[in-house]
Every structure is written in C-alpha cells, then in structure tokens.
Amino acid sequence: MKPGNRLLKEKVPNHTKQYAPGDERKEIWTQSLSVIMGRWLFLWKGSDPVIFIEQAKKIFQTKNGPVKAVDDINLSVQEGEIFGMIGYSGAGKSTLIRMLNGLETPTEGSVTVAGRTISTIKGSELRKARQEIGMIFQHFNLLWSRTVRENISFPLEIAGVAKAERNKRVDELIDLVGLNGRGDSYPAQLSGGQKQRVGIARALANNPKVLLCDEATSALDPQTTDSILELLVDINERLGLTIVLITHEMHVIRKICHRVAVMEEGKIVELGPVLDVFRRPEQPITKRFVQQVTEPEESKETIQHLLAEHPDGKIVKLTFVGVSAEQPVVTELIRSFNVGVNILQGKISQTQNGAYGTLFMQVTGDSVEVAKAVAFLDAQQVDSEVITYD
Amino acid sequence: MIEQWFPNVDWEKMWEATYETLYMTSISVVITFILGMLLGLLLFLTSKGQLWENKAVYGVTAVIVNVFRSIPFIILIVLLIPFTKTIMGTIIGENAALPALIIGAAPFYARMVEIALREIDKGVIEAARAMGASTWTIIQKVLIPESLPALVSGLTVTAIALVGYTAMAGVIGAGGLGNLAFLDGFQRSRNDVTIMATIVILVIVFIIQFIGDTAVRKLDKR
Numbered sequence: 377m378k379p380g381n382r383l384l385k386e387k388v389p390n391h392t393k394q395y396a397p398g399d400e401r402k403e404i405w406t407q408s409l410s411v412i413m414g415r416w417l418f419l420w421k422g423s424d425p426v427i428f429i430e431q432a433k434k435i436f437q438t439k440n441g442p443v444k445a446v447d448d449i450n451l452s453v454q455e456g457e458i459f460g461m462i463g464y465s466g467a468g469k470s471t472l473i474r475m476l477n478g479l480e481t482p483t484e485g486s487v488t489v490a491g492r493t494i495s496t497i498k499g500s501e502l503r504k505a506r507q508e509i510g511m512i513f514q515h516f517n518l519l520w521s522r523t524v525r526e527n528i529s530f531p532l533e534i535a536g537v538a539k540a541e542r543n544k545r546v547d548e549l550i551d552l553v554g555l556n557g558r559g560d561s562y563p564a565q566l567s568g569g570q571k572q573r574v575g576i577a578r579a580l581a582n583n584p585k586v587l588l589c590d591e592a593t594s595a596l597d598p599q600t601t602d603s604i605l606e607l608l609v610d611i612n613e614r615l616g617l618t619i620v621l622i623t624h625e626m627h628v629i630r631k632i633c634h635r636v637a638v639m640e641e642g643k644i645v646e647l648g649p650v651l652d653v654f655r656r657p658e659q660p661i662t663k664r665f666v667q668q669v670t671e672p673e674e675s676k677e678t679i680q681h682l683l684a685e686h687p688d689g690k691i692v693k694l695t696f697v698g699v700s701a702e703q704p705v706v707t708e709l710i711r712s713f714n715v716g717v718n719i720l721q722g723k724i725s726q727t728q729n730g731a732y733g734t735l736f737m738q739v740t741g742d743s744v745e746v747a748k749a750v751a752f753l754d755a756q757q758v759d760s761e762v763i764t765y766d
Numbered sequence: 767m768i769e770q771w772f773p774n775v776d777w778e779k780m781w782e783a784t785y786e787t788l789y790m791t792s793i794s795v796v797i798t799f800i801l802g803m804l805l806g807l808l809l810f811l812t813s814k815g816q817l818w819e820n821k822a823v824y825g826v827t828a829v830i831v832n833v834f835r836s837i838p839f840i841i842l843i844v845l846l847i848p849f850t851k852t853i854m855g856t857i858i859g860e861n862a863a864l865p866a867l868i869i870g871a872a873p874f875y876a877r878m879v880e881i882a883l884r885e886i887d888k889g890v891i892e893a894a895r896a897m898g899a900s901t902w903t904i905i906q907k908v909l910i911p912e913s914l915p916a917l918v919s920g921l922t923v924t925a926i927a928l929v930g931y932t933a934m935a936g937v938i939g940a941g942g943l944g945n946l947a948f949l950d951g952f953q954r955s956r957n958d959v960t961i962m963a964t965i966v967i968l969v970i971v972f973i974i975q976f977i978g979d980t981a982v983r984k985l986d987k988r
Contacts, residue, residue: 502898515887
C-alpha cells in the first residue's frame, strides 16, 4: 500500500487525541485510548498502525540512584507517517527510539513494531526483526574500511542475500539517494551530507517497514540538512515508508513531520499534528521549541518596536495555518474596505500539512472602516489579533 | 674487505643462525597472532558495556594476561622448562623455544588487540547490531576490519619484540643469532661475530618494520 499525502492528512488527525495538559488522569486515559483504538484498528484493518508503545518505562540504575529515562509512554504510529519526537538532550527520546529496534529493552511495558513484539523477542528472531527496521544516526556510523558500495551492501550480507542480487540492489539504492559515481569512494572521501545519504541507502537496503532517524541531521549544516530532509520526504512518499525521527531542532519537525510528540523528563508532554502544535503550543517547553522557528519576528521586543514606530491605525497580527495561507486575504481586505494596509513584517513556513506563518500589518484610515476591516479578518479562516501596548 | 673487518665470521654458520631466528620468529608470530586475537577479543567483548559483558571472565583473563606479560622473558623460559619438556619432548633447539616465545608474546599482543578494538567507534558496532548482525558477524565484518591497521601495527611491534626474545632464548640453547652471538662471539671474545649477528638482527627488524608500516598505510582508508 502506498498512502499518498492527502490520505495521510485525513487519516492522521482522527487518531490523535488532543488532551488538556495538567490533567494527568485525562492525559493517560486519552493516550491509552488512542493506543487501544490503534490496536483495535490494527486487528480490524490488518495494516494501519505499524508501531505501538504501551506503558513503556526504562529505568537506568546509576551511581546516583535510579533514573527514569522513559516514563510510562503510550504511543502509536501509523503506517506511512513521518512521526517526530522533539526534546532536549536527556529527555529520553534517544532511549525511546532505541526501544523500537531492541537496542534498549523497556524495564516495563511493551513495544510492537511491524507486528513483532520487539520488547520480548531475543536472539535470531530479534535479529530478523531488526532487518526490517532501518536506522540512521547523527554521526552516520559508516564502516571506514568499506567503500560506499560495500557499506550499502553490508545489511544485505547480514540478511544472506546472494552476491548478484546484492549488486543489483546496491545499484538501485545508490541511484535512489543520488550518489551515482561515488560507489567506490571511501567514507573519508565524502562530505557529511553524502555520508548520511550512504547511511540512508544502507538503512533502506532490506526494504524495511520503518526507518528510525536518530538526530540524523544534527551534525549537518542547514543547507545539507534541508537536502537530507527532502530525501526523507521523497522516500516516505515514494515507498510509503514509516519514519520515526528524534531531534532537538523544531525546524526538522516543521519541515517534514506529520505528527510530533514533545518529550520532557521521559514523558510525552504534548502530542498532535504538527500544525496544531505550532498553532497552539500548550506546554512552556513546546512554546520554546516553536519559537525556535518563529523567532525573532515575534519576540516581544519587535512587537513593542512596531507599536512605537506606527502609532496610527491598528496593528494586526495574522496567523495563517494550513490552507488559508494561500488565500488572498490581504487583497480581499484592501478591495472591500477603504483602508490603507501597510505590511510590517511576516514569515510563512511550509510544513508537511500546509503553510504556517504570521504576518504583521498596520491598518490605517477612518476608525469605522478599520473596525469593519478587523471584523472581516475575524470572519476569515485566519487567526487575527489586534495588538496593543501591554 | 668484509673478510678483513669480520675475520672470524663463519658465513655458513651465520646463515644457519639467521634461518633459525627467522624460523622461531615466524612460527611464534603466527601462533601469537592467533592466540593474542582470541584473548584480545575475549578481553574486549567481556569488558564493560560490550556484547558479552562479564566481570568474572574479564577479571580472570585480565589477571592471566597481566601475570604473563609481567614476568621477565628470561625468567619465563626457565619457569617453563618442565612445561616445554612435557609438550615438546626437549629443552634444546628452536622448537623448544616456541612455547616460551608464544606464552611470553601472546598476552602482550592480546592487550594490543584489546586497545585496538576499543578504538573502534561504538556507533559502528551499534549500527551493525541495529541491522540485525550476530556477534560472529560483528567480529568478522566490523571489529576485525575496522581495527585492522591497529592490529597490524601491534603485530609489527610484537614481531620485533619476538626477534629480541629469540636472541634471549638463544643464550640458553635455542639456537639462532642470539646463540651465535653469545657462544661464538661473547664467550670466545670474537667481537666481529657479535657485531655481525647484531647487524643481521637489525636488518631483520628493519624489514619487519617496513612491511608493517607499508601494510598499515595500504589498509588505512580513514
């Protein structure tokens, strides 16, 4: 099955329960509900959710006593989804993603990936399961002793694929990640972005059901990051591959994820479709992450500065989310009302589910007209807010 | 001119002694390599945070390695005389030197193997595990190839140490250039024989070093 983007957009939000933060009982209940519903759907439809995490806990024993790296997490990820987990270092996201391929075993709870209970299987069964879960890493983790071809071929050797078949597959993968002509180079001769492409090709070699990305772009410069992210989206769309990624950069979430979970101290504190989280971040930590991609335009100082610079008329902040970003709201405004519109500043970013952004403008003219204009904006599918001095 | 500077050197004897030294060195290098690799892998794999983490096995192996590495070689030969007699049937000649050479050098090399394996990027081992590789596959396709330059340079150092050990073994009857230098050179006060034996040993050492360095340069793709 190859779910297209539209299908995903319709499907994903249905499974996502928004919950009020602070109300822990409700939070657990809704999270559990989403898992139960996911599992039910899985049994019913046979293929939809590909990852279940149920009440997973991981406690590390350290010299300073036990540390809860992962604290009672419930989560399900749909097939074909790009799911992001964001958090600062030490939030437990790294431990959580390692549970998905059994590099860490949960102290309690269960983890199911592509129909296999990763948290309980061992030995050859676990190794078999791992062959169906690709993983890419922050520092690429390529074998320096092998050429690009040999690195990509490695998981195929592990899976016992015959040599002729391996060569054919390696050619396809080199083509897929755009490394034509570099097959016989050694990793030391490649740039960071090229190394990660090798990592991606290697992770895809055995046609995995899930691709895990462990801070895959954190060691790359912004431009290379974008090209790797584009490659991931391309693979997701072309192969219908489920991608789970962890990062500390909101830019990565914004650019490619369908849903995001915000992690703090081993717990998921906020979860939802990326646009919803961007539009209404509830937890302070989420707000900080969202600011990573909206700053500096929306900082208090700039707003105060705008107000001081433009004392007449009204300053309106428009927040565009999803489809409305493409609508010519401003054109409509100028045509319908006798007001002057002066765009002060703005930024629109593309996310996987549509555009997100803010626009600051100054609306001047007769006060009645201005009031009408503001009312018009309110009626649109745009969040508008008249800004005044605090 | 050479005859003039080295009047007492019996070239046939010198050649024979060189052959004996090379024989002892090469056989002991091969067996030391195998034993040292096994011990080194065991040390590495059972150490903290590794695939077969096991305090007891690591502790016992580490103690054995340290004990044999610490005994001065000349004393080790003497201590091993009963053992040598049992397994080789004699305590004279090149073959009789082999057990002591190997037991002296293998723990030394094992430590170098352990150090070489520790240098491998942990992430690469994790990546192999994430791909579903078995421990054997990891040893064969990750640990050994990724540490090969260090394994080879360690073997070069060990082989050179072994040339020195054969000379010591020679003094107590194992044959080779050490034996020649000691009996013909030192005891009969023929300094030219001692110097010639030294020159040959130096040549052997330089050749080993050259081969080792070249191999490391060829192998290292970093």
